[in-house]
Amino acid sequence: MIKRFISVVLLSLSITLLLGQESNVETTQHTEAHHQNHHHQNHNENENVDIAKVAFEHILDSHYWHFWGEGHDAVSIPLPCIVYSNMRGWMFFSASVFEHGTKSFNGLKLEEDIIVSENPGEKIYDFSLTKNVIQLFISAIILILVFTSVAKAYRSMGVNTAPRGLQSFLEPLVLFIRDEVARENIPLSKADNYVPFLLTIFFLILINNLLGLIPISANVTGNIAFTFTLAFIVLLVVNIKANHHYWKHILMPPAPVALWPILIPIEIIGIFTKPFALMIRLFANITAGHIIIISLIGLIFIFKTILIAPISVAFGVFIDMLETFVAFLQAYIFTLLTSLYIGSAIEEHSEEHH
DSSP states (O other): OHHHHHHHHHHHHHHHHHHHSOOOOOOOOHHHHHHHHHHHHHHHHHSOOOHHHHHHHHHSOOSEEEEEOOGGGOEEEEOEEEEEETTTEEEEEEGGGGTTTTSOBTTEEEETTEEEESSTTOOEEEOOOOHHHHHHHHHHHHHHHHHHHHHHHHHHHOTTSOOOTHHHHHHHHHHHIIIIIIHHHSOHHHHGGGHHHHHHHHHHHHHHHHHTTSTTSOOSTTOHHHHHHHHHHHHHHHHHHOOHHHHHHHHSOSSOGGGHHHHHHHHHHHHHHHHHHHHHHHHHHHHHHHHHHHHHHHHHHHHTOGGGHHHHHHHHHHHHHHHHHHHHHHHHHHHHHHHHHHHHHHOOTTSOOO
C-alpha cells in the first residue's frame, strides 16, 4: 500500500512539474542572436550582483524551483498554481504564465512571489504547490522509503541481530531519542507513548535541515510558516494532554492569593511563549546560516576579484560544515524542549520524575 502511495505521489509530481515547464521556442537569425548575446554579456559585466536579492531568493518560498542563472538565462521549473477566488472559484494553471512576475494572467499577478488579484474586492486564497511544499513531499517520501526499508530489515533479520547498513546509522538515533530524551524528561510510565511523536519531529526537522544545505534545494526549516506549524502542533499536544496539576499550577499558582492577578497572566502567557521560542529558535538559526554562506561567497562578486575567492570559499566550507552540525543540533534541541514541555504537563506530583 505504501509503495502504491509513493508511486502515485511521484507520478503526480512528475506530471505537474512537466506541465509547468514552458515550451516556447524562439527562432532568430544567427547574426541577430550573436549581437544580442554580445550585448547581454557586456551588460552583465557592468552590472553589480545583488547579493541580498540572491540570499532572499534562496531562503524565501517561491512558485518557481530555481536552479541557476538570472533573468532570461535563469534555469528554473515553474510550479503548479492552485488558487481559489471568492468570485471565480478554483483555478489551476502553471506559474509560467506570470513569466517571473513580468506579466499578468486572468486578472492575477505575481507580486514578490505572492499571487494577488488585480480586481478590487476579489480575495485570493493560494494553495499552490510552491517550492517548500514540493520539498516537504520529497522529504516525506525519503522518510517513508528509509524507515519502511529499515522496518523490513528488522522483520527479516530479527531485532536481536546486529544492525547493518542504514540500520546501524538510524538505530542509535532512535534509541537516543527514546532513552535520553523521552524517558529522561517524560514520566517513565507514559514516555514510550510519545516516542513516535518525538521521532517524527526529530527526523522531519533533520531531513529538511540537511536537504536545505543543498544549494538548489528549498529552505523549509528556515521558513517561519513551517516552524510555526510545528510549534502549534507542540502547543496542542502539550495542552490537550496536560493533567489537572498542570492547569491548577497555571490557574491557581502556589503563591499568596494577593499575587494571583500578577502570576496567572504570566503563567498563561508562558503557555504561548514556550512554543513561540521553539518556532523562532529553529527559524533564526537555519536562516542565519544560509545567509552567512551566501554572503561569504558573495564577497567574490562584491570585490570583483578572484584573489578573495580562496578566503570566501574556505570560510564558506567551514560554515557549511558547521551548518551540518547545526542541522543535527537544532533537530535535537527542538525535540528535547518538546519532551520537557510534555513532561511538565503530564507529570503527577505523586510520581517521581525520571
